Structures are given as structure tokens and as C-alpha cells.
Amino acid sequence: MISIVVSLVLLMYLAYRGYSVLILAPLMAALAVLLSGDVAQLLPIYTETFMPALGKYLLQFFPVFLLGALFGQLMADSGAAASIANWIMRVLGPRHAILTVVLACGILTYGGVSLFVVAFAIYPISKVMFYMADIPKRLVPAAIALGAFTFTMTALPGTPAIQNTIPIPYYGTNAFAAPGLGIIGGLIMFGLGMLWLMSRARKAKAAGEGYGEHNDGVANEVISTDHNISFVGSIIPLILVIGINALFTYGIFEGMDLAFLKEKFPALNVKGALGLWAIIISLVIACLWLIITRLRHWTDLQGTINKGAYGSMLPIFNTASEVGYGAVIASLAGFAIIKEFVLGVAPGNPLISESIAMTSLAGITGSSSGGLSIALQTLGADYLRLAQENNISPELLHRVAVMSAGGFDTLPHCGAIITLLAICGLTHRQSYLNIAAVTIVIPLIAVATVITLGTMFGSF
Numbered sequence: 001m002i003s004i005v006v007s008l009v010l011l012m013y014l015a016y017r018g019y020s021v022l023i024l025a026p027l028m029a030a031l032a033v034l035l036s037g038d039v040a041q042l043l044p045i046y047t048e049t050f051m052p053a054l055g056k057y058l059l060q061f062f063p064v065f066l067l068g069a070l071f072g073q074l075m076a077d078s079g080a081a082a083s084i085a086n087w088i089m090r091v092l093g094p095r096h097a098i099l100t101v102v103l104a105c106g107i108l109t110y111g112g113v114s115l116f117v118v119a120f121a122i123y124p125i126s127k128v129m130f131y132m133a134d135i136p137k138r139l140v141p142a143a144i145a146l147g148a149f150t151f152t153m154t155a156l157p158g159t160p161a162i163q164n165t166i167p168i169p170y171y172g173t174n175a176f177a178a179p180g181l182g183i184i185g186g187l188i189m190f191g192l193g194m195l196w197l198m199s200r201a202r203k204a205k206a207a208g209e210g211y212g213e214h215n216d217g218v219a220n221e222v223i224s225t226d227h228n229i230s231f232v233g234s235i236i237p238l239i240l241v242i243g244i245n246a247l248f249t250y251g252i253f254e255g256m257d258l259a260f261l262k263e264k265f266p267a268l269n270v271k272g273a274l275g276l277w278a279i280i281i282s283l284v285i286a287c288l289w290l291i292i293t294r295l296r297h298w299t300d301l302q303g304t305i306n307k308g309a310y311g312s313m314l315p316i317f318n319t320a321s322e323v324g325y326g327a328v329i330a331s332l333a334g335f336a337i338i339k340e341f342v343l344g345v346a347p348g349n350p351l352i353s354e355s356i357a358m359t360s361l362a363g364i365t366g367s368s369s370g371g372l373s374i375a376l377q378t379l380g381a382d383y384l385r386l387a388q389e390n391n392i393s394p395e396l397l398h399r400v401a402v403m404s405a406g407g408f409d410t411l412p413h414c415g416a417i418i419t420l421l422a423i424c425g426l427t428h429r430q431s432y433l434n435i436a437a438v439t440i441v442i443p444l445i446a447v448a449t450v451i452t453l454g455t456m457f458g459s460f
Contacts, residue, residue, distance in 0.1 A: 001334040003035030008364050011325070015366050016413030025321035026050060029328035036332050045328055053327030057320040057373060064165050064276065065316040066309060067283035071241070072117035073308030074290040078297070080234035081108055081121040087231040089129060097129040098143050098197050102190070105147025111238025112160040112283060114311075115148040116419060122147075123423050131211045131218045136204045138212065139197060141424050142434035146193040149416065149439050154368070154406035155186035155399075155446065158242050160279050162319075163405055166372050167398045170380035174249045174275035177398035180460040181450045185403055188446040193438040200434060216425055228297050237286045244282035253278065318415075319370045326361075326374030335378070343382055350386035351451045354379075354397060355404040359444070363408025366415060372405040396459040403447045410439040 011028045015021060029050055033042050075081045085104040092100045101122060108118045126140045153161045157179035164175050171177075204210075211218075253274045261268055291301065298304070329335055346352035357379055362371025387397050410417050412428055421431060 001337060003032045004329055004332060004334045004338065006035060007032035007329070012364055012366065012413055015415070018418075021318045021365075021370075022321050025325040029325045032329060032332060036334065038332075045331065049331050050324040050328050053377060054320045054324035057323040057377075058316065060169060060276070061162065061165065061319075062312075062316055063280050064160075064162055064283070066312045067280060067287065068112060068160065068162065069114055069312035069315070070305065070308035071112050071237070071283055071287050071290075072114035073304050073311060074287055075108070075111075075113050075234075075237065076117050076121050077300075077304040077307075078234075078290055078294050079229045080237065080290070081113060081118070082125070083229050083231055083234040084108060085122055085125045087234075089125065094129050094132040097126075097133040097135055098139070098201060099194065100129060101126045101140070101143040102147040102194065102197075105144050106152045106190070107235075107238065109148045109161065110152040110156055110159055110242070111235075112241040112286065113238075115153065115416065116311075118148045119144055119420050119423050127216060127218050127424075134205070134210050135201050136209050136212055137214050137216075137424070138426060138430045139200060139204075139434060141420050141426060141431045142200075142438050143197060144420060144424075145410070145417075145435050146190070146197065146438040149410060150193065150406060150443055151186035151189040154403045154443070155182045155189060157182045158245055160241055160245065160283065163368050163372060163402050165276065165279060166369060167376060167380075167401050168275035169269060169272035170376045171384055171394040171398050171401075172269065172271040173394050173398040175245060175279060176249055177395035178393075178450075178454070178459045181396070181454055182399050182403075184453065185399070185446040185450045188449055189438075189443055192442045192445065196437050196442065197434070214425065229294065233293070237290050240286040240289055241282045244285055245278050248278035248281055249275065315369075319367065319373055322365050322367065322370035323373045323377055326377050329374075330378040339379065339382075342379070343386070348390060349451075349455060350383050350390060351392065351396065351400050351454060353386075354383050355400055355447055355451060358401050358404035359407035359409075359447075362405045363411050366409065366411060366413045368405040368409035371409060372401060375405075376401070392454075393459040396454045399459075400447065400451055400454065403443065403450060407440055407444045407447065410435065 007028045010031065011024055014024050026046065030042060030046065033045055038045070084107055088100050088104050104122055105118050108121070109115055122144055123140070126144065127137060130137055130140055152159055154163055157176040159175065167173060168175070258270050261270055342353055342357050345356055357375045358372055361375045362368045365371045365374065383397055384394060387394060412432060417432070417435060421427065424431070
């Protein structure tokens with residue numbers, strides 16, 4: 001137990017200090033093995049446990065990471081992301097700066113654009129709008145985080161976010177799992193998040209705070225409209241991602257008899273693969289649409305494609321390394337005690353236990369996808385069994401797992417938070433309290449609500 005705790009604490013601390021998870025994951029896994037006294041097993045555990053778990057994750061999810069990063073880069077470089085943000089700004093006006101930023105980030109991330117791409121694309125618009133509305137700049141990161149890191153990432157049905165994809169092969173579900181509960185959870189996150197940010201803005205205005213003194217040149221800056229793509233042209237690729245995903249999930253695949261695939265691929269879990277295939281097809285079509293319809297307007301299509309492809313490498317290898325780390329921890333004797341304790345929480349309702357496990361591991365790793373992957377790799381089969389014993393649908397398990405992973409994932413050492421603050425030129429001291437309110441406290445309230453409703457009425 002001590003070996004696991006020491007390893008986890010060091011992983012959190014060193015990740016917060018900025019060291020790469022690619023190095024940290026195998027090193028901290030090795031440390032846990034050494035401290036547990038299994039010195040002779042160090043190299044075998046690395047080659048036979050860590051690397052196979054890493055490789056399996058890459059095999060399952062690499063297409064989603066690759067296509068998601070490529071699609072996000074195409075949206076950014078085509079001007080589509082800026083076009084959507086500008087349209088919302090024109091409709092709502094600077095007076096509704098917070099709502100504009102949240103909606104722009106939400107629409108883009110729900111359409112499949114990477115949250116990092118969204119942060120880079122929306123920040124220049126956000127700071128000008130907040131300046132015009134005289135809202136403190138320190139609230140910009142929280143507004144971006146609410147739109148990009150919460151309801152569209154974990155709650156809304158059909159979102160192509162990697163977090164919503166990870167449980168599919170473990171539970172045999174799809175991206176639209178428990179749609180009604182997901183919408184309710186998403187509305188809670190959006191509604192309470194907006195109430196929080198608006199109340200902070202009103203309090204700042206009453207105190208005469210204003211935008212604040214920041215050396216970002218915003219006083220001489222205007223919102224760029226330098227793009228040759230209409231709002232309709234910008235929104236179509238996002239509609240394609242969601243619409244084609246739904247078409248294949250609930251239409252084409254359901255009408256096909258795919259039993260013949262088991263003859264050639266006996267190890268294939270057809271039901272678990274269909275959800276992934278639907279997302280892959282939708283992202284491929286959306287990418288092709290952007291490339292073909294904007295063919296005459298690309299100034300450096302090759303550079304955009306390459307940048308998108310390269311941009312997928314670090315996120316997937318970081319997450320896969322964390323999965324390898326989790327597999328090593330799960331192989332240690334001390335993990336049996338942890339597993340027994342976690343599964344024993346709230347006997348009779350595995351949803352509570354699952355939620356605690358997912359959000360705890362997401363907090364430890366500083367990554368919703370990393371924590372979710374580790375938890376499902378080590379405990380997914382147990383939760384599926386417990387759910388079946390308690391007449392709980394896999395779809396409800398899926399939605400609770402994903403929403404829970406979006407809880408403690410944004411603790412201060414989270415890489416996405418560190419990156420977001422760096423993009424905005426702000427510090428944890430200036431902005432983190434409001435980020436935590438909209439990305440930790442409120443999402444956990446939404447999870448508790450979904451668990452309560454799911455327990456009372458089942459999945460819907």
C-alpha cells in the first residue's frame with residue numbers, strides 16, 4: 001500500500017512541476033515495484049505488463065485521437081472556429097461576453113474540436129470581448145473551461161470527446177449512452193456554471209474592478225474577422241460529426257447483420273467496436289468535407305494536416321503511458337486491498353463506487369482521459385459485473401463514469417489547466433478558484449444528480 005501511495009504522490013507532484021508523463025509513468029511504476037519488494041520482477045513487469053497495456057490502448061484509440069486532432073486543426077486553420085465565435089458575438093454582443101465565450105467553446109468542443117485548439121482559437125476573441133464589457137480578465141479561463149472542459153466533454157450525448165469514447169469497448173455502449181441523463185447533467189453544469197460566473201462578474205463590477213491591468217495589448221486590438229468562411233459553412237462540419245455518428249449508431253449499424261465478422265475476427269467484440277467505428281467514420285467524413293469544400297482557400301493544407309497529425313501524438317502517448325502505469329499498479333499485491341475497498345463502497349449501488357474511483361484517479365493523474373482509462377482497465381469488468389447483478393444498465397455506467405472523470409481531473413496540476421492559464425497569461429492565484437468552481441464543484445453536483453435519478457428511474 002505504501003509503495004502505491006508514494007508512487008502516486010510523486011506522480012502528481014512531478015507532473016505538476018512540468019515533467020513529462022512519458023517519462024514519469026514508467027519511472028513511477030518502476031518505483032512502486034521496487035518499494036513493494038519485487039526487484040526481480042522489475043524488467044518483466046515493464047515488458048510484459050506496462051508495454052502491452054500501453055500498446056493495447058494505442059491500438060484501440062489511436063484513430064480517434066488522430067482524427068480528432070486533425071479535425072480540430074482543420075477547423076482552426078480554415079477560419080471556421082473563429083467564424084463561429086464571431087457569429088455568436090455579433091448575435092449576443094459584447095454585453096453578453098461570458099455567455100458568448102461559453103457557447104462558442106461549447107459548440108466547437110461538442111462538434112469534435114480539441115479543447116486545446118478551442119482555447120487557442122477563442123482566447124484572442126475572449127480577451128477583447130471581456131475588455132469591451134469591462135469584465136475582469138481573470139474570469140476568461142473559467143469561461144473557456146466551462147464551455148470546453150465540462151458539459152460538452154462528458155455529459156451531452158454523442159460528443160466525440162475521447163472521454164466519451166473510452167468506456168465504449170469496456171461496456172459495449174456507444175457515444176449516446178443514457179442521453180436523457182446526459183442532457184440533464186449537461187444543463188446543470190451549464191446553468192450553475194453560468195450563474196457562478198455571472199455572479200462573480202457582478203461582484204467585480206460592484207467593487208469597481210474592471211478588466212484589470214494586463215500587458216496583453218488588448219486596448220489597441222480588435223476582434224479579427226479575417227476568414228473567408230460563413231457561419232453556415234463553419235457549422236456544417238460540426239453537424240456532420242454528430243449527425244453521422246448518430247446515423248451509424250442508431251440506423252445503419254443496427255440494420256446490419258455483422259455476425260459474419262466473428263468468423264474472420266473471433267476476438268472482435270462487435271458491439272463494443274460499433275461505437276468506435278461510428279465516431280471514426282463521422283470524423284473522417286467531416287475532415288474530408290472541410291478539405292474538399294475549402295480546397296481553393298487553403299494556403300498550406302499540407303502544413304495543417306501535418307500539424308494536426310503531430311498534435312495527436314503527445315496526448316495519446318501520455319494517456320497510454322498512464323494506462324501502462326495503472327496496469328503495473330493493478331498487478332501489485334497492495335492494489336487488491338484498494339480494489340476491495342473501492343468496490344465495497346456503497347454495496348448495492350456500484351454507481352457510487354464507480355464515480356469515486358473515476359474521479360479519484362482522474363485527480364491523481366491530472367487527466368480525465370488518463371484516470372478514466374486506468375480505472376476501466378483495472379476495474380471496468382468488475383463494475384460491469386456488479387451492474388448486471390444490480391440490474392443497472394451499461395449505458396448508465398458509461399455516463400456516470402465519463403461525467404465522474406470530469407470532476408477532480410482539473411486539480412491544479414492538470415496539464416490542461418496549466419496550458420489554459422499559460423495561453424491567457426494568468427496565474428493559478430488569479431484564476432484557479434473560479435476554474436475549480438465550474439470544473440470541479442458543479443460537475444460533481446451534476447454527477448450526484450445523475451446517480452440519484454439513474455438509481456430511481458434507471459437509464460433514460
